[in-house]
Each structure stands twice: as structure tokens, then as C-alpha cells.
Amino acid sequence: MLPEGLLPRPDDGPALRPRYLRDDDLPWLRALLDVFRAHVGRPRRELMDRLREPLPVEGPPDKRKRAVHVLERLTRRRVKAAVKPGEARAALFGARAKGLTRDEAIRVAAEALEVEPTGLLESLFADLPGERRLLALPADLGPDQLALRTNLAMVQGLVARSQRVTVRAHGGARDLVRHARLMGLLCEARPLKAGAILDLSGPYALFRRTLVYGRALASLVPRLPWCDDFELRADYRLDDEARTLVVQPGDPLFPCAEPRRFDSKLEARFARDFARLAPDWDLVREPLPLEAEGALIFPDFELVHRPSGERVLLEIVGFWTEGYLETKLRRLRAASIDRLVLCVDAERACGRSDWPAGARVVPYRRRVDVGEVLAAITPRPPGTRPCRPREDR
Amino acid sequence: MLAMRQVMRIVFDRGTLLLTQRATDAPTLPGTVWDPRVRGWRAPAFAWRELRDGPDPIAARIGGRRPWPPPPLRPYQASALEAWRRNRGRGLVCLPTGAGKTRVGVAAIAHTGLPALVLVPTRVLLHQWVASLDEVCPGRVGVLGDGHRDLRRVTVSTFASAWRRMDRMGDRFGLLVIDEAHHFGHGERDEALEMSVAPFRLGLTATPPEDLGSLPLLVGPVVTQLRVDDLAGTWLAAYDRVELALDLTEAERIAYEQDMATFRRVHGPFRVGFPSATWPEFARAASRTDDGRRALAAIRRAKRLLAYPTAKAEVLRSLLAEHHAQRTLIFTANNEAAYRIAREELIMPITCDIGRKEREVALRRFRDGELRALVSSRVLNEGLDVPDAEIAIVVGSTRGAREHVQRIGRVLRPAEGKRARVYELVTRRTSEVFQAMKRSQSFAA
Numbered sequence: 001m002l003p004e005g006l007l008p009r010p011d012d013g014p015a016l017r018p019r020y021l022r023d024d025d026l027p028w029l030r031a032l033l034d035v036f037r038a039h040v041g042r043p044r045r046e047l048m049d050r051l052r053e054p055l056p057v058e059g060p061p062d063k064r065k066r067a068v069h070v071l072e073r074l075t076r077r078r079v080k081a082a083v084k085p086g087e088a089r090a091a092l093f094g095a096r097a098k099g100l101t102r103d104e105a106i107r108v109a110a111e112a113l114e115v116e117p118t119g120l121l122e123s124l125f126a127d128l129p130g131e132r133r134l135l136a137l138p139a140d141l142g143p144d145q146l147a148l149r150t151n152l153a154m155v156q157g158l159v160a161r162s163q164r165v166t167v168r169a170h171g172g173a174r175d176l177v178r179h180a181r182l183m184g185l186l187c188e189a190r191p192l193k194a195g196a197i198l199d200l201s202g203p204y205a206l207f208r209r210t211l212v213y214g215r216a217l218a219s220l221v222p223r224l225p226w227c228d229d230f231e232l233r234a235d236y237r238l239d240d241e242a243r244t245l246v247v248q249p250g251d252p253l254f255p256c257a258e259p260r261r262f263d264s265k266l267e268a269r270f271a272r273d274f275a276r277l278a279p280d281w282d283l284v285r286e287p288l289p290l291e292a293e294g295a296l297i298f299p300d301f302e303l304v305h306r307p308s309g310e311r312v313l314l315e316i317v318g319f320w321t322e323g324y325l326e327t328k329l330r331r332l333r334a335a336s337i338d339r340l341v342l343c344v345d346a347e348r349a350c351g352r353s354d355w356p357a358g359a360r361v362v363p364y365r366r367r368v369d370v371g372e373v374l375a376a377i378t379p380r381p382p383g384t385r386p387c388r389p390r391e392d393r
Numbered sequence: 394m395l396a397m398r399q400v401m402r403i404v405f406d407r408g409t410l411l412l413t414q415r416a417t418d419a420p421t422l423p424g425t426v427w428d429p430r431v432r433g434w435r436a437p438a439f440a441w442r443e444l445r446d447g448p449d450p451i452a453a454r455i456g457g458r459r460p461w462p463p464p465p466l467r468p469y470q471a472s473a474l475e476a477w478r479r480n481r482g483r484g485l486v487c488l489p490t491g492a493g494k495t496r497v498g499v500a501a502i503a504h505t506g507l508p509a510l511v512l513v514p515t516r517v518l519l520h521q522w523v524a525s526l527d528e529v530c531p532g533r534v535g536v537l538g539d540g541h542r543d544l545r546r547v548t549v550s551t552f553a554s555a556w557r558r559m560d561r562m563g564d565r566f567g568l569l570v571i572d573e574a575h576h577f578g579h580g581e582r583d584e585a586l587e588m589s590v591a592p593f594r595l596g597l598t599a600t601p602p603e604d605l606g607s608l609p610l611l612v613g614p615v616v617t618q619l620r621v622d623d624l625a626g627t628w629l630a631a632y633d634r635v636e637l638a639l640d641l642t643e644a645e646r647i648a649y650e651q652d653m654a655t656f657r658r659v660h661g662p663f664r665v666g667f668p669s670a671t672w673p674e675f676a677r678a679a680s681r682t683d684d685g686r687r688a689l690a691a692i693r694r695a696k697r698l699l700a701y702p703t704a705k706a707e708v709l710r711s712l713l714a715e716h717h718a719q720r721t722l723i724f725t726a727n728n729e730a731a732y733r734i735a736r737e738e739l740i741m742p743i744t745c746d747i748g749r750k751e752r753e754v755a756l757r758r759f760r761d762g763e764l765r766a767l768v769s770s771r772v773l774n775e776g777l778d779v780p781d782a783e784i785a786i787v788v789g790s791t792r793g794a795r796e797h798v799q800r801i802g803r804v805l806r807p808a809e810g811k812r813a814r815v816y817e818l819v820t821r822r823t824s825e826v827f828q829a830m831k832r833s834q835s836f837a838a
Contacts, residue, residue: 005673005677009677052690061680061681061686062680062681086748086751089741089751090751090754092739093735093739093740093741093764094758094763094764095739096738096739096740097763097764097765097766099717102738102739105739106739121736124735124736125732125735125736127746128732128746129746184407184560184561186430186431188430199430201430202407202408202560203406203407203408203409203428203435203560204407204408204409204437204560204584204587204588206409206426206428206435207409207426207437207587210408210581210584210587210588211581211584212408212556212557212559212560212584212588213560
């Protein structure tokens with residue numbers, strides 16, 4: 001995430017779309033990477049001195065500063081010294097304090113540490129940030145990836161200065177909601193024909209913008225590229241000016257590692273077992289969210305019976321209480337979802353007698369039994385209608 | 394309102410308070426806002442003291458008072474604590490460096506007996522506070538920051554760690570002690586104070602800012618303020634200030650004037666056009682043109698030259714020889730000058746780059762007389778409990794009168810018959826003359 005001083009200002013481009021690093025920036029980014037790589041093994045100070053001079057292919061100064069900042073974060077360093085710098089300082093400054101002259105102190109300390117006087121002096125501050133030797137950059141870091149990483153850092157810096165963001169997401173909304181909640185954000189969700197609209201903000205956003213939750217909002221940005229479709233809008237403040245940022249598919253941003261496909265090993269194992277044991281059924285990992293009592297429900301799975309087209313939603317519930325299940329079922333009933341199976345952990349919380357009346361519940365112990373699930377969903381009880389995604393209703 | 398309060402339950406929610414009332418109730422409570430996201434009333438966590446009415450989950454989580462015997466206090470420290478107590482346990486105590494602010498903070502923790510969080514700006518101060526509390530505090534002291542994550546009834550945290558976690562731990566502490574509180578009041582750090590429910594808050598500083606910003610709201614007003622001269626000669630050592638006016642060499646003068654001319658050619662017109670612009674705004678504007686970038690490079694060179702020119706090096710060497718038998722602290726404008734002095738004079742530097750353990754060893758050796766001098770640009774400025782030093786040599790300064798007061802305080806720890814001496818090295822016909830004048834005026838005030 002870029003610091004405030006490196007973020008684009010109003011005269012840097014249109015209000016809504018930041019000036020990303022793109023293909024025409026690659027030549028000078030390549031030159032910048034070459035400079036960094038040429039200084040591997042050298043003190044960082046020398047690299048900084050070199051970067052004050054022009055590059056063989058020059059880029060816009062503001063963009064260059066951003067790329068250098070990102071590269072600095074990616075660069076690791078190590079101390080290279082004949083003797084540990086801390087030991088060198090202790091010996092040399094201690095000797096000097098005994099009243100020895102400078103030369104005498106160096107000689108005495110060098111003898112005590114069994115190094116040459118020049119080695120002692122070179123080691124003295126070899127651990128300072130500017131004296132540390134640069135290690136090789138990641139081998140796969142090319143100019144194109146550096147551009148993506150710099151763009152991501154810039155967008156995250158802007159989003160971090162916003163009070164709330166709105167994300168329209170299709171395919172991946174569930175991961176965004178889960179991540180937002182993990183980061184302590186409040187998430188209001190509304191269904192769309194395809195996907196959902198998420199209004200995300202920190203609890204404190206009611207009073208003012210905070211950087212604590214700004215950073216939490218920024219952490220959503222690298223997850224966006226994993227959505228099938230998305231649009232992020234963030235109203236942010238910079239230099240006391242209110243501005244709006246829009247991020248869309250195709251924006252050149254570095255994505256995070258692919259989000260986990262399943263919330264737990266339990267879910268992953270169920271998906272694997274179901275695919276093997278129920279050949280007539282398809283398992284949809286992230287069905288469209290459902291609206292119920294003003295909230296969005298993201299079911300874990302949708303099971304689709306290929307011959308009949310029948311659809312059943314399935315939720316795997318780990319920790320639960322009677323009240324939790326009651327609320328869940330009430331919401332589902334309110335949304336006219338009657339074809340839903342809840343798989344509940346029989347080893348936790350309350351027992352079978354506490355299950356809400358009328359619930360289609362499959363208890364499990366450590367592993368959801370596909371046979372029991374199939375028994376629960378076929379045949380469909382008379383008088384009930386198949387569950388369909390919202391846009392089908 | 395009374396009826397509403399009787400049904401109200403306050404819950405801490407990620408740095409805020411959620412008031413569990415029906416949506417139809419009027420928003421009559423101060424600072425409370427209807428939050429449509431959760432369909433409930435919400436208030437900032439720091440408003441808990443005003444909103445609470447009887448037992449609630451937050452009070453239960455904080456727990457009851459368990460006072461313990463406070464450390465003995467000097468009369469002015471006891472007065473400061475009393476003033477803070479009279480102000481309902483809120484306020485800023487402003488005492489000069491070396492006057493024992495930490496002890497007032499420890500006494501406040503002991504007196505209230507509440508779970509307390511001490512906020513400090515640096516890792517050095519983190520461990521110093523832990524050591525001070527360990528001596529008197531019953532039970533283990535928690536540490537948050539510098540790689541530690543151990544929350545206890547009494548915990549010391551760096552500003553940064555507290556800021557990152559207060560939305561999750563803001564309901565655990567009844568007392569906040571904010572060391573070097575002048576860092577708060579104007580920025581993102583304030584979030585940490587806003588997201589805590591702590592009803593009791595004590596700010597400690599040697600140099601309260603003229604504009605307190607949000608400090609009165611989040612910590613309280615200034616309840617006690619003493620200056621160096623109020624205590625010098627009694628609870629602080631008497632001291633002499635010696636200003637030494639120096640000249641640049643001919644080559645240095647030429648280089649300095651050239652660089653300043655380059656800088657003024659850009660900075661002068663900018664100042665006329667934007668008289669209220671800040672330095673970062675100027676730097677941002679200048680970095681967009683070739684002339685501007687040259688101007689920025691020129692002012693950097695000029696500052697580097699002034700930080701440690703030949704004359705300062707020569708005078709410093711003779712001062713060190715003159716005071717070889719006395720403990721001496723050397724203050725520079727930047728780390729670069731500190732390291733130059735360290736290399737040339739073989740004096741231990743105390744900077745942010747030197748690890749905690751090595752710094753602690755160096756300070757112990759300084760106390761024991763194994764090191765006669767230390768050099769630093771900023772780390773020694775604030776709070777650090779520096780052993781008895783008699784001589785301060787200010788080679789360079791960048792942060793004005795506040796920094797200067799803190800630096801001088803480093804040599805004012807009282808001892809029998811002690812008279813400290815502060816040397817200020819000022820280069821003639823440079824910007825340092827003006828800065829020195831401002832420092833003198835401020836100090837006299």
C-alpha cells in the first residue's frame with residue numbers, strides 16, 4: 001500500500017480512474033529492474049545514490065517513485081561484515097572511552113576481535129539500513145508484474161483513505177463477504193440479477209474515516225480479480241478533497257493467491273465424496289445468494305439433479321445452537337426456500353431433541369455422509385416446490 | 394431518557410458502542426447515532442463514560458478496582474496526581490524532562506487499581522516502562538509491540554500496536570496512560586484513543602503543543618504544567634547554556650550560498666503564490682519540474698552541510714577533550730551526522746538503527762562510566778531514561794523549541810553539587826541563527 005505522499009493527486013488524471021502503469025511503461029520499468037539487479041550484493045546506499053540519477057529509459061517521476069517504493073518492499077537485505085557490527089562497536093567505543101587515542105583504540109579493539117583494523121572499521125556500521133547488502137529480487141519479477149504490483153499498491157492506498165466502499169460482485173461475492181467479516185468490517189448485501197451489491201464499511205465509519213478500517217477495506221482489492229465480474233467504487237479523501245475511485249475488470253492489478261474454494265476441509269471432502277457417489281447430481285460451489293429478511297444468504301452448495309432439473313440447497317453448519325438454527329430456518333422460510341438441507345455437527349452444541357421442528361437436518365460426525373444427504377433430498381415430498389435461484393423465480 | 398436508560402444495554406463492537414434499544418427510541422443520548430447497517434444506536438467507544446448507567450457487559454469485562462500502594466512521590470508529582478484526580482481522572486500532566494513523569498503515571502495506575510494500558514511512542518520506551526512497572530506492580534506486566542503480544546491487567550504498548558488492535562481490545566482497560574501525549578490530537582493515532590472505552594485517561598508530556606487539537610476531548614485538559622526553570626536548582630539540576638557561533642570554511646560557504654540560491658529561486662515564487670502551503674505541498678509541487686527537483690536536491694545538500702561542517706567537527710573535538718572526564722550527550726540534526734561523529738570520534742551512537750539490547754547495554758555502560766559519551770539525533774530526545782549526564786552538546790537541530798527543551802532535560806537529572814552545561818553550536822549567516830533565536834525565545838518564555 002502506497003503512503004499518502006506517493007498517491008496520485010487531482011491533477012494526475014481523471015477523477016474516477018487512476019493512471020495505471022501499463023504496457024507503455026514497461027521499458028522504463030525494465031530499466032529500473034536492471035538497476036536494482038545490478039546492485040545485488042552491493043550496499044543499499046549505493047542503489048539509492050544511483051536512483052537519484054536518470055535511468056537509461058526514463059519514466060514519469062511520480063510513477064517511478066511508486067515503482068521504487070514497491071521494489072524496495074520486495075527487496076531483502078543482509079549484513080556482510082568481518083565481525084558482528086554490535087561486537088565491533090562495543091569493543092571499539094569501549095576502548096576509546098578508556099582514554100586511548102583513536103588509532104590506539106582501533107588497534108586494541110582489532111586485536112581483541114582478531115580482525116584487521118580495516119575489517120573492524122568496515123564492520124562498524126555494516127548493519128545500518130544503507131549499508132546492508134541487497135539480495136536477489138524474486139526471479140519471476142518482471143516489468144509486467146512490477147507494474148501490476150505498483151498499481152495494486154496505489155489502489156490500496158486510495159481505498160485505505162475511504163470511509164466505505166461499494167462492490168458489485170458476481171462469482172466471488174461470498175469470498176469478499178467472508179474476508180470483510182474476518183477483517184471486522186460491516187457488510188450490507190443486496191442481491192442483483194447476477195451476484196450481489198456489497199456495501200462495506202468499518203463500524204466507526206458512522207462517525208468518521210479511520211485508517212484502521214481503511215486498511216481493512218484496502219485488503220479487499222487484491223481479491224477482486226478473482227470475481228467473475230465486479231465494480232468497486234470508493235469515495236476517498238486526499239488533501240481534504242473528496243474524490244471517487246472506480247475499479248473494474250481489466251484494471252491491471254496484481255491479484256492475491258486464489259481464495260480457498262472451500263470454507264473447510266469438511267466441505268472439500270463432502271464435495272469430493274458427492275461427485276463420486278452421486279453421478280446424477282451436479283454440485284454448484286457458489287450458488288447465487290438469496291435474500292431473506294433483509295439479509296443475503298450465501299448457501300454452501302446447490303445440488304442439481306440432472307435428469308429432473310430439481311435443485312436443493314445445502315448448508316454445512318459447524319458450531320450451532322437451537323436459536324441459530326431457528327433463525328436460519330425462519331429466514332429461509334421467509335424466502336420461500338423449502339428445499340434446503342442443513343448438515344449439522346452432532347458432536348457440538350445441543351442434541352437432536354433441540355432441532356427445530358420441521359427442519360430437514362442431516363446430522364454428521366466429522367464427515368458429512370453423502371448417502372444420508374441423498375436420502376434426505378430424494379424423493380421430493382409431495383406438495384413442496386423445487387427451489388430455484390432468485391432470478392428464476 | 395431515564396426510561397430509555399433503564400432498558401439500555403451497551404456492548405463494545407469493534408471500537409464503538411452498540412446500544413441495544415428499539416429503533417423507535419429517540420436519539421437523545423449525546424454522541425449517539427442511528428446505524429442503519431445494524432439497525433441500532435451506535436456511539437464512539439470513548440463516550441462510554443458518559444453513556445453508561447449502572448452495570449453493563451463492558452464494566453463487567455473491565456472488572457473492579459484493585460488498588461496497590463503507589464510509589465513515593467515528590468511534592469510536585471503528588472500535586473499533579475491530585476489535580477488529575479480532581480478532574481475526574483482525566484487530563485494532561487506536563488512536567489519537564491527528568492522530572493519523573495513515569496512515576497506519576499505509575500502512581501495513577503496504582504491509585505485507580507483498574508486494568509491499565511500504557512501507550513508509548515517507541516520500542517525503547519516500551520521496555521523502559523515495563524521495567525519501571527515490574528518493580529512495583531503486583532502481577533506480571535503485559536507487553537504489546539516489538540514482537541510481543543502479551544495482554545495483562547497492566548499492559549504497555551507501542552502507539553502502533555495499540556492503534557492496530559484497539560478495535561478488538563478497547564473494552565479491556567479502565568485507564569489509559571499516554572506517554573509523550575503531544576503525539577496525539579491531530580492524526581490517525583487518535584483512532585486508538587477513540588476506540589477505547591477507558592473512562593480514566595492520563596496524558597504525560599514535557600512539551601504540550603500550542604494547539605491541543607482533540608486532546609482535551611480524548612484525554613482531558615492540561616491539569617498541571619511546570620517548566621524546566623520551575624524545578625531547576627531544586628528537583629532538577631541547575632544548568633548553563635553556552636552558544637558557540639561558528640563559521641563555514643570558504644569552500645563550504647560558496648557551496649552553501651549556491652545551493653540556497655538554487656533553492657530560493659523556486660521556493661520564493663512558490664511562497665508568494667501559496668503563502669499558507671506546507672512543506673510537503675511544496676515538495677510535491679517542486680518534484681514535478683526539473684528546476685523544482687534541483688531546488689529540492691540543493692536544500693538537501695545545504696542541510697547536510699550545516700548538520701556537521703568542519704567548524705562543528707573541530708569544536709566538538711575540543712569540547713570532548715575538555716570534558717573527557719564527564720558524561721556527555723551529543724545531539725545531531727540527523728542520523729547521518731550522528732554516524733559521522735561516531736566514526737570520527739569513536740563515540741557510541743544511539744539511533745533507531747541500533748537494536749534494543751545493544752542500546753540497553755550501551756546505556757548501562759554509559760551509566761557505569763565505561764562509555765563517556767553518546768551521540769544521537771532523535772532517540773535520546775524523548776522519554777528515554779538516560780543516566781546522569783552533565784554535558785549536552787547540540788551539534789544540530791531540526792525540530793524547533795520542543796525538541797530543544799527535551800534535549801536539555803536529558804542533563805538535568807539532579808545530583809549533589811551538579812551544574813549541567815549545554816553547548817549549542819550555531820553556524821553564522823545561515824538558517825541556524827534564526828532557529829537558535831527561536832529556541833532561546835521559547836525557552837525564556
